[in-house]
Amino acid sequence: MSGKTAKRMGIEILILFAFVGLCGSVFSLESKEIFVLGFVGLFLLPLADRYMVRAAKNEEKYRESVSYMEQFLCSYKRTSVVGTSLEDCRSLFESSSDMNTVLQSALHILKTGEEAGENILRAAFGVIGENYPSRRMKLMHEYVIKVEQMGGRIESWMDLLLREIQLWKERTLLYQKKKSMLRRESFLSILMSMGLCWLSNLLIPSMFRKQLVASAIYQISTMVTLILFMILAVLILANLTRTWLDCKREPKHFGEGKIESQYERIKKNKHSIGGYFAKKSIIPYIREEFPYWLLTVILFLQQDSLYQAVSQSSDHVHGFFKKEVQYFLEQLYEDPVSLHPYQEFFSEFFLPEIQTGMKMLYAFRQNGYEDTSRQIYFLIEQNNLIMDQVERQRLEDQLGVMGILRQIPMGIATAKVILDVVFIFILSFGRYFVV
Numbered sequence: 001m002s003g004k005t006a007k008r009m010g011i012e013i014l015i016l017f018a019f020v021g022l023c024g025s026v027f028s029l030e031s032k033e034i035f036v037l038g039f040v041g042l043f044l045l046p047l048a049d050r051y052m053v054r055a056a057k058n059e060e061k062y063r064e065s066v067s068y069m070e071q072f073l074c075s076y077k078r079t080s081v082v083g084t085s086l087e088d089c090r091s092l093f094e095s096s097s098d099m100n101t102v103l104q105s106a107l108h109i110l111k112t113g114e115e116a117g118e119n120i121l122r123a124a125f126g127v128i129g130e131n132y133p134s135r136r137m138k139l140m141h142e143y144v145i146k147v148e149q150m151g152g153r154i155e156s157w158m159d160l161l162l163r164e165i166q167l168w169k170e171r172t173l174l175y176q177k178k179k180s181m182l183r184r185e186s187f188l189s190i191l192m193s194m195g196l197c198w199l200s201n202l203l204i205p206s207m208f209r210k211q212l213v214a215s216a217i218y219q220i221s222t223m224v225t226l227i228l229f230m231i232l233a234v235l236i237l238a239n240l241t242r243t244w245l246d247c248k249r250e251p252k253h254f255g256e257g258k259i260e261s262q263y264e265r266i267k268k269n270k271h272s273i274g275g276y277f278a279k280k281s282i283i284p285y286i287r288e289e290f291p292y293w294l295l296t297v298i299l300f301l302q303q304d305s306l307y308q309a310v311s312q313s314s315d316h317v318h319g320f321f322k323k324e325v326q327y328f329l330e331q332l333y334e335d336p337v338s339l340h341p342y343q344e345f346f347s348e349f350f351l352p353e354i355q356t357g358m359k360m361l362y363a364f365r366q367n368g369y370e371d372t373s374r375q376i377y378f379l380i381e382q383n384n385l386i387m388d389q390v391e392r393q394r395l396e397d398q399l400g401v402m403g404i405l406r407q408i409p410m411g412i413a414t415a416k417v418i419l420d421v422v423f424i425f426i427l428s429f430g431r432y433f434v435v
Contacts, residue, residue, distance in 0.1 A: 012049060016041045023226055026198055028213045033223040040227050048234050055241035062172065062244030064099040065132045067092055069140060069165055077158040082121060082144065083110055102131045121145050134245045135292055136165060142316070143299050150303065157302055160380050164295070167384055168391075172244055175395045182399060183240045186406045190229050193413035197225065200417045208424050217423055225416045232408055239402050263320035266348050279349055282320075286346060287353065288394060289321050291387035294357045298379050306365050307332055336365075353386045 020041055024034040068089050075085035086107050093100040106124040113120050125141035140161055147157075201209060212218050266279060296316050300309035310332065314325045324346055331341035342358040360382050 009045075009049060012045055013042070016045055023194075027201070027222050027226070029222060030219055033219050037223055037226055041230060044230055044234050048237055051234070051237035051241045055237075058241065058243050058245075059176075061098070061132060064093065064097065065134050065137060065245060066165065066169060068099060068103075068128075068132070069134075069137055070162065073140070073158045073162050073165075076144065077155060082124075082148065083107065086110070086124075098131065102128055119145070121148055132245065136161070136168065139292075139296060139299065139316070146300075146303070157299060160299070160377075163380070164384060164387075167388055171388065171391055171395065175399075176244060178399055179240050179402070182402055182406065183236060186236045186240075186409075187233065189406050190233060190409045193409035194226075194229060196410075196413045197222070197416050200420060204420070204424060208427055211427055212420060212423060215423065218420065221416060221419050225412060228412050229409060232405065232412075236405050239405065263323075283349055283351070284394070286321070286349060287351065287390050289317065290346075290351075290354050290357065291383060291390055293317055293321070293325070294361075294379075294383050295387070297361070298383060301364070301379075306361065307336070353390065357383065357386055 017038065020034060020038045023029065023037065029037070071089045071092055072085050075088040076082065079085060086103055090100055090103040090107070093103070106127045108114065109124040109127060110120060122141075122145055125145070129138050129141060143157060201212075204212060263282060266282075293313055293316065296313040297306075297309045300312050304312065307329070310325065310329055314322055314329070317325055328341055328345050331344060335341060339359075339362055342362040343355070345358050346354050360379055364379060
């Protein structure tokens with residue numbers, strides 16, 4: 001443990017002890033309840049500290065990733081040299097930063113070829129991708145490798161990704177701002193709920209309050225309520241401090257074996273009840289994956305035919321999505337001029353954004369390869385709209401789920417107040433009850 005970490009933990013422990021002492025005084029807890037409360041707090045403190053450190057680290061990684069991608073694209077557009085572009089990127093970051101260290105490792109591999117295997121450039125980019133798992137960064141690296149191997153124009157591709165990164169920045173910053181506001185509101189809700197519990201005690205006549213405070217029911221229920229508030233605070237930190245990067249969610253995160261079987265079930269009988277519920281479980285993954293796949297196809301379209309671009313894009317998808325792309329390729333090979341293969345792509349799910357995207361690819365194919373740049377830019381703009389809509393909806397859904405946490409503290413406080421009121425009622429009419 002470094003000195004900085006030890007100092008931070010020391011301050012956090014002091015704050016915890018002050019909080020426990022204040023709760024013990026305000027709620028008139030006995031020493032054993034205070035001890036249990038402090039013990040649980042010490043158990044939860046490392047988790048809370050880890051999540052707070054993670055929040056700062058995730059924000060730093062996001063900002064470093066965006067700065068790196070923007071600078072690399074601009075430098076590579078100017079020089080068309082990977083090594084020079086990486087050097088330009090490294091100069092942006094302080095020597096103590098993680099990105100600077102990673103870029104030094106990448107440059108070392110690029111210059112010496114150590115532990116690079118067959119492809120030095122892929123190994124160098126792989127070091128960066130392992131530490132900064134951004135989908136857009138991986139796509140950028142893959143296309144640079146392709147350009148370095150086969151050549152081609154890069155200006156329009158650079159502009160494409162720069163535009164996409166800018167839209168991603170706007171969405172992410174807006175989402176993180178909402179998350180920060182939700183975090184503040186959630187902690188305020190916990191404090192207000194604690195205040196409600198305290199005020200409810202003050203409203204109880206003194207003769208009954210002394211009896212209530214002295215009872216084991218009050219002591220245990222108050223201790224449990226405060227512990228639940230602390231656990232809830234840690235859960236809020238856990239849910240609102242996740243990565244800012246556009247990490248790829250592999251099918252296994254949805255249950256790989258289960259999702260494959262559900263996909264096959266839908267293919268066989270899409271109108272069954274089982275197929276209906278299977279669709280509900282895998283549609284979120286399809287909606288999230290499709291715009292990235294389409295963006296990959298669009299990038300490869302700048303140098304390849306549509307069939308070749310789709311074929312190469314299959315290396316960037318997995319599981320049942322890869323099967324669907326391969327099935328689309330088979331249909332495209334058998335019937336290259338018909339709209340039917342495009343209409344059949346995930347047709348079982350009736351997703352309008354997929355239908356729109358595939359119709360755009362069909363229009364590109366029908367218009368031929370004249371004025372390719374104009375058509376690709378149109379595809380880019382339309383795909384940006386699809387991606388923006390999908391990602392905004394996904395982020396809003398996440399915020400909605402997280403917003404439930406904000407309502408829980410008041411429910412806990414209400415249950416505690418009701419328990420106290422019931423106990424006071426029993427004390428008031430004790431002669432009518434056999435206790």
